[in-house]
Structures are given as C-alpha cells and as structure tokens.
Amino acid sequence: MNNFAFQTAASAKQATGAFRDDKQAAYLAGGTTLLDLMKLNVLQPSQLVDINSLPYRGITETPDGLRIGAMERMSDVGENALVMQQYPAISESLLLAASPQLRNMASIGGNLLQRTRCGYFRDTAFPCNKRQPGSGCPAINGENRNHAILGTSDQCIATYPGDLAVALIALDAVLHLESAKGKARRVPLLDFYLTPGNTPQRETTLEPGELITAVTVPAAEHARKSKYLKVRDRASYAFALVSAAVGLDVQGGTIRSARVALGSVGTKPWRAQAAEQLLVGKAATEANFRAAAALALQGARPHKHNAFKVELAQNTLVRALQDVAG
Amino acid sequence: MSSEPKFFEQPAGGVVGKPMDRVDGRAKVTGAARYSAEFALPGLTYAVLVTSAMANAKVSLDTTQAEKAPGVLAVYTHLNIPPLAVLPNSPDKPKGWSPPMKYMPLSNNEVQYANQPIAVVIADALERAQHAATLVKVSYQAAEPIASFEDPKAKLFDPQAIQDGKTAGHTVRGNPKEALAQSAVQHKATYTHAINHHNPLEPAATTAFWEGNRLTVYDATQGITRTQTSLAATFGLAREQVRVITQYLGGGFGCKGSCWPHTVLAAQVARGVGRPVKLVLTRPQMFTSVGHREDQTQTLQVGATKEGKLTALIHEKTSTTSPWDNYAESNSKIIGMLYACPNFEASYQLARANVMPSTFMRAPGEAPGSFAIESSLDDIAYQLGIDPIEIRLRNYAEKDSNDGKAWSSKSLKECYARGAELFGWSKRNPKPGQTRDGRYLVGMGMATASYPVHSSQGTARVRLFADGRAVVQSGATDLGTGTYTVMTQTSADVLGLPPDRIRFELGDTTLPTAPNSGGSVAAGTVSSSIFVAAQDVWRKVKELARADSKSPLYRAKMDDIIVEGGTLMLKKDRSKAEPFAAILERARLTDIESTGMGRYGAGFEGDDKTTDQNSQPKTYSMHSFGAHFCEVRVDPELGTVRVTRWVGVHGAGRILNAKTARSQMIGGAIFGIGAALMEATERDQNFARYVNADLAGYHVPVQADIPDMTIEFVDEKDPYINAMGVKGIGELGMVGVAAAVANAVYHATGKRIRSLPITPDKLLGTAATV
Structure with missing residues (x-):
C-alpha cells in the first residue's frame, strides 16, 4: 500500500473540493472495495476523503416510490420493511450479497461502484487493460470461467460482479448525483454503466469528484412482484456465477409489464429490454419465459471456460420469472 | 520382568474417551493463547516479502528507494542476504534437511515459480515494510513458463519413485493386463482433481531471533523438531542451538508439516538486522509458499466378474511437479488395498512446471485415490444392479492385498x-x-x-508431584484438534489423578521429542509415550515402597503390586495399600519423573507379538x-x-x-x-x-x-x-x-x-x- 493523505469531509462542498486540485483523490464510504484494492496496490489514491458524515441518509417512501440515501448501509436497506415488502428484489439482492460484516460496512453508493472481481484486474503482476490501458487482456485466453459473455470487447471481458445494481437497473432506478461545482443531476441507472469498448478503464458516467447522494426507484406492481435469484459455487458468501432480477405484473394470466436484468454475465449490470417487450401482453407460461430468456442472451459471446453461462443464465431467468408469476 | 501393563485398560471412573471440554478453550476464546505471530518481543521488526510477478525469469533489483523509506532497517536480495551454511540446492545437501523444497529463494537471481520471494524488506513497523516493499524496482529477464502437465511445452516422464523416493513409481501384483482382458466387466474412467490449497485460518508465521549462535523461532509448524533440524542444518548449527516453539496452531492440514523457505528467510534476515524479526505470510502468499494438492488426472481400469467381484485394477496417474522434485500424492496405495483384488498395477507420470512444490494435504493420496476407486466401483454396482454396499461386501478384503x-x-x-x-x-x-x-x-x-x-515413535516426560499434581510434557503440536485435551485425559487416567491436576505442555523443542503432527500419528504416539512414562513412574514408586520398611508394601514382589487411582496395593491383599504421596514423603521426594518412548504402528507391535507359522514375529x-x-x-x-x-x-x-x-x-x-x-x-x-x-x-x-x-x-x-x-x-x-x-x-x-x-x-x- 502507498502513502496517502486523509481528510474527513463535513460537507459535500468540502468533499468535492478535494478533487479540484487532485484528480487522484478518492471518496471513502464503507471502504470494502477501496481498501481491499489499495492493499493490493490496484488502486493508489493520493488522498482519501471520508464522506461518512455526509447527510445522505434515509430509506423513505416518496409519492413516486422509494428513496434511499447513498450513505445508507447495505444491511439497513436489505432489512428495511418498506424495501422488503414493496421492492423484494432489492432487499434480496442486498441480503444475498457478501457477508453480514461487509453489509454492515458497505454503503449503497459505494456498492454501485463496486469493481470487477476479475483475478487479472486484482493482481498487478498481470497485464490488464482496465487497470493499465493498452497492457493487454490475459483473461480472453486465460481463466475466464467467471467472465462476461455480454457487452464484452476485445479489450476487456471483466464481469460486473455486484448484486444490488442488477435489481436496481431492472426496476428503473435513478441515481441522484452532485458535482464538484455543486450541480445536481439525475441519471437513470440504465445510462450510468458503460461497456468496456476501447476504454475499459471507464466504467460509469460519473465525473471526477461527483458524489452519489441518493437512489430513487419508482413504485410499480412489477416492483412489488419482483425477485432476485443468485446462482453461485457455494451456498453463501460468494459472487454470482449468474443472477437474475425480474419483476412481473400479471393480471388474469396476462403479463402487463415485465422487468428483466441479469448479473455476472455482462460487463455491466445487464438489462434485457427486448425480453421484457416480448413478454408484455403474453401469457405467463414457461414457453414464453423460455423465449424471453433466449432473447436476453442473444448475441452472447462465450469464451473457453464460460460457455455454460449462456444456458445457466437462461435457466436462472426462467426460474425467477416462474417464481414471481407464482 | 514386572506386571506393568503393556496395554492401557481404562480405570473405573476414568476420563479417557469422555467428551471433555477443551482444556485450552478458555485461553483461545479470551485471546490468552498466543500464536506464532503474537509474541511482542522487545525490539521486534517486521519482514515483508517482495515476490516475483513472473514464473520463469532472472531478476535484477534496485533497492535504493526502498532502503531510504522511513523505518527501513534493511532490504535483502540474493546479493546481500546473510548466507546459509549449506544450500538445499547444493549437491551436499545437509543431513536433517527435510523441507520439501530443493531450492532456496534468494540463493541466486533465478525465479522458478510465480510469487517466489526475490527480496525481503525489514522495517520497524509492518506498514512501513509493506510500503517499502512496493518501492523495490524489479527488472525481469523472463522466459516462457510451463504451467502444468497439460501445457504443450511440458514433458511427461516416469519418475521411478515419488514422494522423495519413498514410494515406488511403478507397482505390479499378479497379471493385471491379462486379467482385465479376460474380465466379464471392463470399466475404464478418467478422473481429474483441481489444485487445492490447505488454507488454514492461521497463515504461516515466523518470529525469529538470535542470541549469539543460538536461534529461537516461534513458528507456525506442525513439527517443531523437523523445523529445528532443518534450521540447524541450513545454518550449520547443532540441533540444540536451535529452539522452535509452537504453543498454538490455527490449523495446518499438511501445509505446516514441513520447514518451508519463509521460515529460513526469517531466520536469515533476523541474523542480518540483529533484531527479532516477524514474518507473516499474506493470504495470497499462502498459495505459493507452503505447497498445495497438485493438479492431477487419474485413469482407472477395473476388471470384474458379473457378480461384481474385482479381478483387476490398473491405475495411472499424471500430475504436475515443481522444477526440482518428484512429488506426487500416492493415490494408488488405497486403490491397491481397499478391496480384495489379485491383480493390480499402478504407475505415475510427472511433468515439471514452473510451480512451487505440491505437498501432503489432508489424506494425501487417499483422498483423490479413493475418489477414483469409489466412483468406479459405484458405476459397476449400478451397471450390474448390485447395491453399492453389497458390492463392497463382495470385495471385502480379509487381508491387506498390498x-x-x-x-x-x-x-x-x-x-x-x-x-x-x-x-x-x-x-x-x-x-x-x-x-x-x-x-x-x-x-x-x-x-x-x-x-x-503410519509407524512413528516419540517421547514424553511425566513428572508426578507428591501434592497430587503432575506436569506431563511432549514436544508435540496441537493443530487445534485437541491434543492438549486428549493428552490431559490420557495423563489423568494413567496417573489415577483428576484431569484438573494435570498440566500438559507441548510445542517446544526443549521438551522430549515427538514426531510431526501429521499423517494422523500424534494422538497414538504421544498418548502411548505418556502411558509408558507413567508406567515407569509407578515402577520407581513401587521400588521405593518395597525398600521402605515403614510401607505396608515393604519387601513385596514387584509383580504383586498394582496401582489404582494413585494408591499402591498388593494384588492379593488390597488392605495392604498406601497412596503414592506417603511413599514419596517418607523418601523425602517432592516429585518423581520418568520419560517414556511410545511406539506406534506396524513394526512396533511390541512384546505382544504373536508368531506366524515360521515362528517369526507376526506383523x-x-x-x-x-x-x-x-x-x-x-x-x-x-x-x-x-x-x-x-x-x-x-x-x-x-x-x-x-x-x-x-x-x-x-x-x-x-x-x-x-x-x-x-x-x-x-x-x-x-x-x-x-x-x-x-x-x-x-x-x-x-x-x-x-x-x-x-x-x-x-x-x-x-x-x-x-x-x-x-x-x-x-x-x-x-x-x-x-x-x-x-x-x-x-x-x-x-x-x-x-x-x-x-x-x-x-x-x-x-x-x-x-
């Protein structure tokens, strides 16, 4: 680990101010990803700005839906009664993630910025285009069982590994951001994450110094009837091999609205809108779920060790849809 | 000679076998138990390893910046590390050198496996050493590495023998090929096993310090004597000049069963800086410092009758080994012995790769070997419509076929x-x-x-005090499995004392020598050593009583005296009895002690050996x-x-x-x-x-x-x-x-x-x- 400066921000202004002259600064919330990667020398920020005292708190019901302060902890949101009852996929995605200790530390804003678990990215002895642009991607011809099959490029096939973002992106969540200049803006989560393309080092549209202040999720019947299903190598405390977040509004056997997203198969949390469109107006049957799942995986590009994800992702989607259809 | 029992019989009310709580439980949950990384010695310094990014390379290092970093005492590379007396990779490898590695990092500029140590940074604080380690600049002259036996560059070879020559690389019994060809049922299958790592909760850790030519290390090891012997050999010291202490161990599973290079490096740099040095491996370093279960593939051919009786077993194993050794788990042993089968063949193939040596990991050989034979037998059971238990009974081995x-x-x-x-x-x-x-x-x-x-022998010392307490010692280790507890129970029963009057000590080479805690030998060896030592303590007490005119046992024959619950008495007249404390008191002895050697396993059947038809001792x-x-x-x-x-x-x-x-x-x-x-x-x-x-x-x-x-x-x-x-x-x-x-x-x-x-x-x- 390298030496770094440390300050505690008492206000958003003070926090964002740190970035004015220092592009290498980093915000510290729960620290569960940042400190880990600093110890591995993957991240070497010049200074850490502790934002834990910023007032981005609260899990509240608004006229439009749900509002979660960015500094809320994963465990508090996951166990919140409103979230559990009205947005079960969000609660499930949080409670199936990490371990209780990590969930008690990690913030919602920080969780959305979770970095990939690609072993090549995490070990500085390897080349990695994401960590060191232009150095190469050993995963493409390497150990890529955990890697992405959607949204990849010939520069990077690293998976977005998180859970919460998959549920949020399915349910049309919107991020509330505040820039270094004090300007607020809203970005649908769908537009927030980037595929690697030729710039795998850029993972989101977040500007340097910009803060996530809150996440809002619109209320909807498909949110109330939503589910997060996670398949992994062990029963708990593991990243997903494949996950699915789905929501269905079924009236009289006919699907009125559908939400479908996949985790750990894409280079970003993967919303499958074509699959949703296929489902709307159709009967909630296994055949239709299968067709939607096939469409969701269309264009998948597997590598040597991760071809199984194509089938597993479809099965996971079908299972999740069956479960919410009841 | 005497009527001392040769075999432990549980005394009435004894505690052996009882579900006694761990005697070290409180120390562990309160943090009072100190592990090898927890000795805060005065002037302690901290070592951090710089490891190689490449798996096959020559390195040159620039340590200028690292040396100038705050708190740094020294940065050692192959150019300046205090030399060893003998290198394990030299032809005259020292006797007693038992590590699994025939290669010592920092002995030259070569890198043979990824994450091999190439420099050691010592500072006055861990964080300072960690930071300075990032400042060491490394230039690599890299060559393409070989990754495994499956690498197209790898060359397969017949090792003749595996496990350091301990096990034959090729075994044949009967005529397996012919038997297989004639078998009604022929089954062939290939099994693969991923690389596994032991991953004990406690990482490898060494705290080393020198006093003149005497070296002391607190080391996370399953075998203090093996570590002592290896350190003495490499540093050119007598064994008694090296003391190894392991009071508590947070698991081992085999990866702490040998003296690995990091322990030697810690002692080397401690000598260099002239202060105590602590080296704790990081979790990632644990994957490349203390061995693993090797990547392997096994092909097993099974011949059987239509009734499911085995007629032939042919086993071939191919696995990866390091650049220097011929290590492979001996999978075939269990395949050859588990069931009755007249025809058997086993062979091993190895390929050298740029990996650190694999080593024994819990049930080495038996675990993957049993996966092969037990899966194949299951297959045949289904194929023939025989219940899986029934097919095992039909092949039940009445003797060891090996x-x-x-x-x-x-x-x-x-x-x-x-x-x-x-x-x-x-x-x-x-x-x-x-x-x-x-x-x-x-x-x-x-x-x-x-x-x-596995055959083994060890020693223990029993010191029985006249006040009814005892200290029992053996240089064993407790992996966390309960050695402290079971030896306390054993000591209590063989001495006829309540367990709370026993203190059992282990984990120090100043104590009587015990074998490595590995291969499941510790419980049998140490407990029987205690039993033998206790018998000798009672022999001495009996001698005192027989010679003591004030004792009711005066002039009794040795064979006529028995001991029950700490009281000596005549076998035929139990009214002639006296507690041992009274005998010691009259003899003006505060305590009496003996050391015993417990022997364990085949070849050590002892005096109870029966004889076979040729009047040879039966084994x-x-x-x-x-x-x-x-x-x-x-x-x-x-x-x-x-x-x-x-x-x-x-x-x-x-x-x-x-x-x-x-x-x-x-x-x-x-x-x-x-x-x-x-x-x-x-x-x-x-x-x-x-x-x-x-x-x-x-x-x-x-x-x-x-x-x-x-x-x-x-x-x-x-x-x-x-x-x-x-x-x-x-x-x-x-x-x-x-x-x-x-x-x-x-x-x-x-x-x-x-x-x-x-x-x-x-x-x-x-x-x-x-």
Whole structure:
C-alpha cells in the first residue's frame, strides 16, 4: 500500500473540493472495495476523503416510490420493511450479497461502484487493460470461467460482479448525483454503466469528484412482484456465477409489464429490454419465459471456460420469472 | 520382568474417551493463547516479502528507494542476504534437511515459480515494510513458463519413485493386463482433481531471533523438531542451538508439516538486522509458499466378474511437479488395498512446471485415490444392479492385498451396517434419477473411508508431584484438534489423578521429542509415550515402597503390586495399600519423573507379538476404516448441489475424547465436501500464476453448505497399534468423502461427474436427461 493523505469531509462542498486540485483523490464510504484494492496496490489514491458524515441518509417512501440515501448501509436497506415488502428484489439482492460484516460496512453508493472481481484486474503482476490501458487482456485466453459473455470487447471481458445494481437497473432506478461545482443531476441507472469498448478503464458516467447522494426507484406492481435469484459455487458468501432480477405484473394470466436484468454475465449490470417487450401482453407460461430468456442472451459471446453461462443464465431467468408469476 | 501393563485398560471412573471440554478453550476464546505471530518481543521488526510477478525469469533489483523509506532497517536480495551454511540446492545437501523444497529463494537471481520471494524488506513497523516493499524496482529477464502437465511445452516422464523416493513409481501384483482382458466387466474412467490449497485460518508465521549462535523461532509448524533440524542444518548449527516453539496452531492440514523457505528467510534476515524479526505470510502468499494438492488426472481400469467381484485394477496417474522434485500424492496405495483384488498395477507420470512444490494435504493420496476407486466401483454396482454396499461386501478384503498381512483390526462391516441403519439406506430407491422433492432431484450415495496407521515413535516426560499434581510434557503440536485435551485425559487416567491436576505442555523443542503432527500419528504416539512414562513412574514408586520398611508394601514382589487411582496395593491383599504421596514423603521426594518412548504402528507391535507359522514375529497391516453416507439435493436447471444429510461411522481404535473426535470427523467431512463441490485454485496456463489466490476467489465451505452431521465410532480394541490402542483420526474423515458426494449426485441425476469440484456448470443439461 502507498502513502496517502486523509481528510474527513463535513460537507459535500468540502468533499468535492478535494478533487479540484487532485484528480487522484478518492471518496471513502464503507471502504470494502477501496481498501481491499489499495492493499493490493490496484488502486493508489493520493488522498482519501471520508464522506461518512455526509447527510445522505434515509430509506423513505416518496409519492413516486422509494428513496434511499447513498450513505445508507447495505444491511439497513436489505432489512428495511418498506424495501422488503414493496421492492423484494432489492432487499434480496442486498441480503444475498457478501457477508453480514461487509453489509454492515458497505454503503449503497459505494456498492454501485463496486469493481470487477476479475483475478487479472486484482493482481498487478498481470497485464490488464482496465487497470493499465493498452497492457493487454490475459483473461480472453486465460481463466475466464467467471467472465462476461455480454457487452464484452476485445479489450476487456471483466464481469460486473455486484448484486444490488442488477435489481436496481431492472426496476428503473435513478441515481441522484452532485458535482464538484455543486450541480445536481439525475441519471437513470440504465445510462450510468458503460461497456468496456476501447476504454475499459471507464466504467460509469460519473465525473471526477461527483458524489452519489441518493437512489430513487419508482413504485410499480412489477416492483412489488419482483425477485432476485443468485446462482453461485457455494451456498453463501460468494459472487454470482449468474443472477437474475425480474419483476412481473400479471393480471388474469396476462403479463402487463415485465422487468428483466441479469448479473455476472455482462460487463455491466445487464438489462434485457427486448425480453421484457416480448413478454408484455403474453401469457405467463414457461414457453414464453423460455423465449424471453433466449432473447436476453442473444448475441452472447462465450469464451473457453464460460460457455455454460449462456444456458445457466437462461435457466436462472426462467426460474425467477416462474417464481414471481407464482 | 514386572506386571506393568503393556496395554492401557481404562480405570473405573476414568476420563479417557469422555467428551471433555477443551482444556485450552478458555485461553483461545479470551485471546490468552498466543500464536506464532503474537509474541511482542522487545525490539521486534517486521519482514515483508517482495515476490516475483513472473514464473520463469532472472531478476535484477534496485533497492535504493526502498532502503531510504522511513523505518527501513534493511532490504535483502540474493546479493546481500546473510548466507546459509549449506544450500538445499547444493549437491551436499545437509543431513536433517527435510523441507520439501530443493531450492532456496534468494540463493541466486533465478525465479522458478510465480510469487517466489526475490527480496525481503525489514522495517520497524509492518506498514512501513509493506510500503517499502512496493518501492523495490524489479527488472525481469523472463522466459516462457510451463504451467502444468497439460501445457504443450511440458514433458511427461516416469519418475521411478515419488514422494522423495519413498514410494515406488511403478507397482505390479499378479497379471493385471491379462486379467482385465479376460474380465466379464471392463470399466475404464478418467478422473481429474483441481489444485487445492490447505488454507488454514492461521497463515504461516515466523518470529525469529538470535542470541549469539543460538536461534529461537516461534513458528507456525506442525513439527517443531523437523523445523529445528532443518534450521540447524541450513545454518550449520547443532540441533540444540536451535529452539522452535509452537504453543498454538490455527490449523495446518499438511501445509505446516514441513520447514518451508519463509521460515529460513526469517531466520536469515533476523541474523542480518540483529533484531527479532516477524514474518507473516499474506493470504495470497499462502498459495505459493507452503505447497498445495497438485493438479492431477487419474485413469482407472477395473476388471470384474458379473457378480461384481474385482479381478483387476490398473491405475495411472499424471500430475504436475515443481522444477526440482518428484512429488506426487500416492493415490494408488488405497486403490491397491481397499478391496480384495489379485491383480493390480499402478504407475505415475510427472511433468515439471514452473510451480512451487505440491505437498501432503489432508489424506494425501487417499483422498483423490479413493475418489477414483469409489466412483468406479459405484458405476459397476449400478451397471450390474448390485447395491453399492453389497458390492463392497463382495470385495471385502480379509487381508491387506498390498502386503498380504492380516489386519491388526478392522471394523468396516460394522461401519457399513451401522451407517446404513442411521442413514436409512434401505429406503433408498435403487434407480438413479427417480427421487424428487419439489424441483430438486434427491440422491443418496456412500463410500468407504480408510487411512493407514503410519509407524512413528516419540517421547514424553511425566513428572508426578507428591501434592497430587503432575506436569506431563511432549514436544508435540496441537493443530487445534485437541491434543492438549486428549493428552490431559490420557495423563489423568494413567496417573489415577483428576484431569484438573494435570498440566500438559507441548510445542517446544526443549521438551522430549515427538514426531510431526501429521499423517494422523500424534494422538497414538504421544498418548502411548505418556502411558509408558507413567508406567515407569509407578515402577520407581513401587521400588521405593518395597525398600521402605515403614510401607505396608515393604519387601513385596514387584509383580504383586498394582496401582489404582494413585494408591499402591498388593494384588492379593488390597488392605495392604498406601497412596503414592506417603511413599514419596517418607523418601523425602517432592516429585518423581520418568520419560517414556511410545511406539506406534506396524513394526512396533511390541512384546505382544504373536508368531506366524515360521515362528517369526507376526506383523500386521494397520488401518482405520469407515463409511460415509451422503444425501444431496440437486437443482437440475441451475446445477447447484447441496449436501442435505451426512452420516459417517468409523472404526479407529480407541477414541480419546468423544467430543473432539466428533469435531475432527465433521471437519474431515467438510474438508472433503469442499474438495468435492467447490475448492479449486485456478492457475493461468500462459503465466503459470494463480488468478484466485484469496478466500473470496478460492471457495471453502461456509455454514450454509453443511448440514447437521451424524458421526459415530464403533468400539474397536486394537492391541497391536500401540499401548493406547489409538489409530488416529486426522485424515480418515476426509477419505472417500468426494466419492460419497459424487455417488449421491449420480444417484440424484444419473450423471457421473469425474472431475472435481462438481460445480454447477458440470451439471447443466441434467434436467433434460431425467
């Protein structure tokens, strides 16, 4: 680990101010990803700005839906009664993630910025285009069982590994951001994450110094009837091999609205809108779920060790849809 | 000579075998127990290893910046590290040098495996050493590495012998090829096993300091004597100049069973800086510093009659070894002994790769070997329509086929019967893929467990005080399995004292020498050493009494005196009795002590040897046996496997503590379930470097993976093993576990998985087939 400066921000202004002259600064919330990667020398920020005292708190019901302060902890949101009852996929995605200790530390804003678990990215002895642009991607011809099959490029096939973002992106969540200049803006989560393309080092549209202040999720019947299903190598405390977040509004056997997203198969949390469109107006049957799942995986590009994800992702989607259809 | 018992008989009210709580439990949960990284010596400094990014290279290092970093005392590379007296890679390798590595990092500018240490930074604080380590500049002159036996560049060779020459590389019994060709049933299958790492909770750690020419190390080792011997050899010291202390160990599973380079490096740099040095390996470094279970493939050909009786077994194993040694787990031993089979052949092939040596890992050889034989036998049982237990009984070995010897004891039939009863085996639908529970396919499988009793000997000292207390010592180690506790129980019973009057000490080379705690030998060796030492203490007390005119036992014959609960008495007239304390008091002795040597295993049957038909002392094959029963629920669409029930029944001689033994058998089963379902270290085939070297990427089972387990031992009295009749249980619980799981998965799905671990990707498509 390298030496770094440390300050505690008492206000958003003070926090964002740190970035004015220092592009290498980093915000510290729960620290569960940042400190880990600093110890591995993957991240070497010049200074850490502790934002834990910023007032981005609260899990509240608004006229439009749900509002979660960015500094809320994963465990508090996951166990919140409103979230559990009205947005079960969000609660499930949080409670199936990490371990209780990590969930008690990690913030919602920080969780959305979770970095990939690609072993090549995490070990500085390897080349990695994401960590060191232009150095190469050993995963493409390497150990890529955990890697992405959607949204990849010939520069990077690293998976977005998180859970919460998959549920949020399915349910049309919107991020509330505040820039270094004090300007607020809203970005649908769908537009927030980037595929690697030729710039795998850029993972989101977040500007340097910009803060996530809150996440809002619109209320909807498909949110109330939503589910997060996670398949992994062990029963708990593991990243997903494949996950699915789905929501269905079924009236009289006919699907009125559908939400479908996949985790750990894409280079970003993967919303499958074509699959949703296929489902709307159709009967909630296994055949239709299968067709939607096939469409969701269309264009998948597997590598040597991760071809199984194509089938597993479809099965996971079908299972999740069956479960919410009841 | 005397009537001293040769074999331990439990006294009335004795505590051996009872589920006594751990005597060190309080020290551990309160933090009072100190592990090897927890000795805050005055002037302590901290070492951090700089390791190689490349797996095959020559390095040149620039340490200028690192040396200038705050708090740094020294930066050592191959150019300036204090030299060893003898290098392990020199032809005149020192006697007593027992590490598994024939190569010492920092002895030259070469790198032979990824993450090999290439420099050591010592600073006055850990964080300062860590920071300075990042400032060491390394230039590599790299060559393409060989990653494994599967690498196209790798050259396979016949090693002639494996395991440092201890095991033959090729074994033949009977005429296996011909027998196989003539067999009604011919079965051939290939099994693969992922790289596994031991991953004990406590990482390797060494705290070393010198006083002149005397070296002391607190080292996380399963064998203080082996570490002492190795350090003495490399530094050109006498053994007595090296002291090794290991009071507590947070697991080992074999990876702490040898003296590895980091321990030597810690002692080297401590000599260089002239201060105590602490070196704790990071979790990623644990994957490249203390060995692993090697990547391997086994092909097993089985011949059998239509009745399922084995006629031939031909086993071939191919695996990866390091650039210097010929290590391979000896998988074939269990394949050759587990069942009666007249024709058997085993051979090994190795390929050198740029990896650090593999080493013994819990049930080395027996674990992967049993996966092969127990899976193949299961296959044949289904093929012939024979119950999996029945086919094992039809092939029941009445003697050890490997050496033709009779068993010293074997309770396997009882284990099958009791396990089947506890599990409800008879209720199982014999057809695979037929049992459903909602969306899950339910499967039940079983497998045999066995582990040999390795010969061993050790010593213990018993010091009995006139006030009714005793200190018992042996230079053993406690891996966390309960050695402190079971030796306290043993000491209590052999001395006739309550256990709270016993203090048992271990883990210091100043104590009587004991063997490595490995190969399941510790419990049997140390407990029988204590038994022998205690007998000698009583002999001395008897001598005192016989010579003491004030004693009721004055002039009694040795053979006529017995000891019960610390009281000496005449066998024929128990009214002539006296507590030992009175005898010592009159003799003006505050205490009396003896050292005893306990011997254990085949060849050490002792005076109780019977003779064979040629009047030669009869020797025995010594093994423990058991049976695992496993139920799984497989989700056929998602490929997930959950173990939902587990029954293990074992016969392992005398059980010293019902509670710690049960824990150890549960631990063995969990260890095996890990290997069966999830444990795999992935080595990049281009870089010969691991890509998941941490506990997030390398999955070991968590609570949610493990059901409540039923574990039982059958009563087994074995007078040949040792004075205590203890076989040892460290490895037994793991052997056969992977096969029991795979057999249950087959029964659930009709799909045979021969490649460990059985992860969801391997079971996809199952839904369509059932």
